[in-house]
Amino acid sequence: MMVLQGVLLVLVAVGGTTVVLVRDPLRQSIVAGVFGLLLGVLFFAFQAPDVALSQIVVGSLVLPAMIVLTLAKLAQLRGLDE
Amino acid sequence: MSFLPYAVAAWLLLIGLYGVVTSRHLVHLIVCLTVVQSSSYVLLLAIGYRTGAEAPIYKDIPPETPVVDPVVQALTLTDVVVEATVATLLLALAVQAQKRFGTVDPDEIATLKG
Amino acid sequence: MSRRVRSGLFLVAAVVFGSLFIWGLLGLPAFGDYQGPYGIVLEDVAVEERAGVNIVVSTTFDYRGFDTLGEEYILFAAALGAVVLLRQQRGEQKDEEEEQDHPADRQRRDTSDALRLLGLGLVGPLVVLGIYVIVHGALTPGGGFQGGIVLASAFVLVHVAGRYLILKRVRPMPLVEITEAGGAAGFVLIGLGGLIAGSTFLFNFLPLGEPGTLLSAGMIPLLNISVGLEVAGAVVLLFSEFLEQWLLRGRGGDA
Secondary structure, three states, X not given: OOHHHHHHHHHHHHHHHHHHHOOOHHHHHHHHHHHHHHXXXXXXXXXXXXXXXXXXXXXXXXXXXXXXXXXXXXXXXXXXXX | OOOHHHHHHHHHHHHHHHHHHOOOOHHHHHHHHHXXXXXXXXXXXXXXXXXXXXXXXXXXXXXXXXXXXXXXXXXXXXXXXXXXXXXXXXXXXXXXXXXXXXXXXXXXXXXXXX | OOHHHHHHHHHHHHHHHHHHHHHHHOOOOOXXXXXXXXXXXXXXXXXXXXOOOEHHHXXXXXXXHHHHHHHHHHHHHHHHHHHHHOOOOOOOOEOHHHHOOOHHHHHOOOOOHHHHHHHHHHHHHHHHHHHHHHXXXXXXXXXXXXXXXXXXXXXXXXXXXXXXHHHHHHOOHHHHHHHHHHHHHHHHHHHHHHXXXXXXXXXXXXXXXXXXXXXXXXXXXXXXXXXXXXXXXXXXXXXXXXXHHHHEOOOOOOO
8 A cells, every 4th residue: 555545544534533623613614625625635546536526626615615605694694683 | 554544434434423423513513424424435435446556547548457446436426426415405404493493503402392 | 311421322332333343344355455346347348338438437427327317316306405495484585675786885895806806717717627527528537527516616706706696697597497407307318318229228329439539438428418517507506595595684794
């Protein structure tokens, strides 16, 4: 097994742990974007370019955008209730 | 040492589940769910890997080189896109929960009635 | 059940499950020692049989095309579910004021000029890149799913760099819905073409062409295009639904 794959796997494990341990959802969305990029690079190291392309596009674009939009809407709803 | 990819997949699954169980905010819960999903991608790709093989695109390599398994890649790539959309559906549910119950804390939602 | 009891129960269950999982994973062949017969057969025959050099796309859209049909419908159903969930509720009225174009709003902008310039400059290349990735699915890494999202991101960029009202003019809602439904139906219709040609559903009935050129691999480019349209339509629809929420009783939100 190559050194690059080993290093990336450890980084992915650390990244996943960080995503879970960050509790504030807004900060978590940024960390989730970085985690998605790390996963994409890992998939490249596994000789899977199609999957890496999917993961980078989805994990850094669609997911953080939707999370931020949801948080904005939740903040708006909460601001109206109080 | 060659067990590392499987160990990382198992670790991601367990830490994601821990995040889901001990979450205090529905959006945090949904992001932890995406960590659980990513463990399945790592496991699938680790099964299909072949040492010394190339990516399965025969454009510029001679047609006899060994390649990694294309079937697991086909499964994983549709999976990535579809599960992001399902996560968006869950986020819409979270917005509705805030409208209905006035809170996004899973513990408080469980104790509200009706 | 209180939090503490739940966390304790989870830790016990996680230890048990984790050990069983690791024990199961130890039974797999070592990493890199791939033995599955399916992949080895595919690498020998796929290029001649389907005339497509990207074996992953050949697998997704031809050998396992039925699975892709199912996955595409999960996407369709998720977009449908989000639209149903976020529809206008009883008692919430649309803030009609926000829909008008106020000249005063045009000066009060929070986004920087660099962001707006770069965003608007990138919209054209993104659309071209999306179409390129979709159509070249059989030749290079890519295909319908990835290219569809790249196309949808062009619309997201219009919102980030401009204003929501411009986005509404650029993407009329009926067109988005027709695109998404058309993409989903197109997959089934192309599959039915296989039935009409006298063989099975999703049989590759178009002439195969030469591997490496754009017009190769039979109906795989057509399937790529229909999936790409469907994915782009679904993502733009979801994004617009979330943005519409801003207009519902919106106050103080500079959309």
